[in-house]
Amino acid sequence: MQNVKEMKSSIRKKDYLKIYNMTNNASPLGEFNCGELCDSICCTVESQNKEDIYSEMVLYLLPGEEEMLEHESGWFEMYYETTDEIEYPDSWDGEVYYIKCTNPPYCNRKLRPIQCRSFPVSPHLDKDNNLHLIFDVDDVTYQCPIISDKLDLDEDFLRKIYKMWES
Numbered sequence: 001m002q003n004v005k006e007m008k009s010s011i012r013k014k015d016y017l018k019i020y021n022m023t024n025n026a027s028p029l030g031e032f033n034c035g036e037l038c039d040s041i042c043c044t045v046e047s048q049n050k051e052d053i054y055s056e057m058v059l060y061l062l063p064g065e066e067e068m069l070e071h072e073s074g075w076f077e078m079y080y081e082t083t084d085e086i087e088y089p090d091s092w093d094g095e096v097y098y099i100k101c102t103n104p105p106y107c108n109r110k111l112r113p114i115q116c117r118s119f120p121v122s123p124h125l126d127k128d129n130n131l132h133l134i135f136d137v138d139d140v141t142y143q144c145p146i147i148s149d150k151l152d153l154d155e156d157f158l159r160k161i162y163k164m165w166e167s
């Protein structure tokens with residue numbers, strides 16, 4: 001199986017715009033704000049769990065996705081690493097950007113990165129190159145109630161997130 005970072009190599013800004021527009025209102029439990037179940041732990045884990053040194057919350061941006069935030073500020077800090085510093089897929093070259101949200105769970109929801117839109121599922125390709133969405137349990141130090149209680153995900157959310165990773 002391939003993971004999320006291996007799937008997207010280079011997407012243009014206009015494609016990100018389309019994806020963002022399509023998924024702006026997609027939410028894991030539909031109309032219900034799942035943040036009410038957990039005090040938005042997937043956004044706020046760092047401030048809630050200071051003794052957990054693994055709880056640093058960053059959102060990786062897909063290649064080129066940093067351009068979506070180039071005229072935006074006030075709710076995140078952006079950093080980058082170079083691909084020779086850390087092991088990334090071969091198709092990722094140069095700088096890999098990530099953000100830290102500075103006032104979670106408040107942000108400009110229309111510019112949430114794809115990694116945030118997709119949680120709590122992430123994409124994987126099987127050996128026949130078929131795309132699957134699976135619960136994202138990698139590197140997560142907190143409990144997402146949707147995952148732990150096996151709650152049914154909203155169909156519209158699943159459809160749009162699938163389409164997002166397919167495009």
Ligand code: SF4
Pocket residue numbers: 028034035036037038039040041042043119120143144145146147
């Ligand atoms: S941890 Fe899970 S239930 Fe809580 S806000 Fe995040 S996605 Fe929703």
Ligand code: SF4
Pocket residue numbers: 042043101103104105106107108109112113116
């Ligand atoms: S982008 Fe917004 S919703 Fe996503 S983790 Fe940051 S504060 Fe939370």
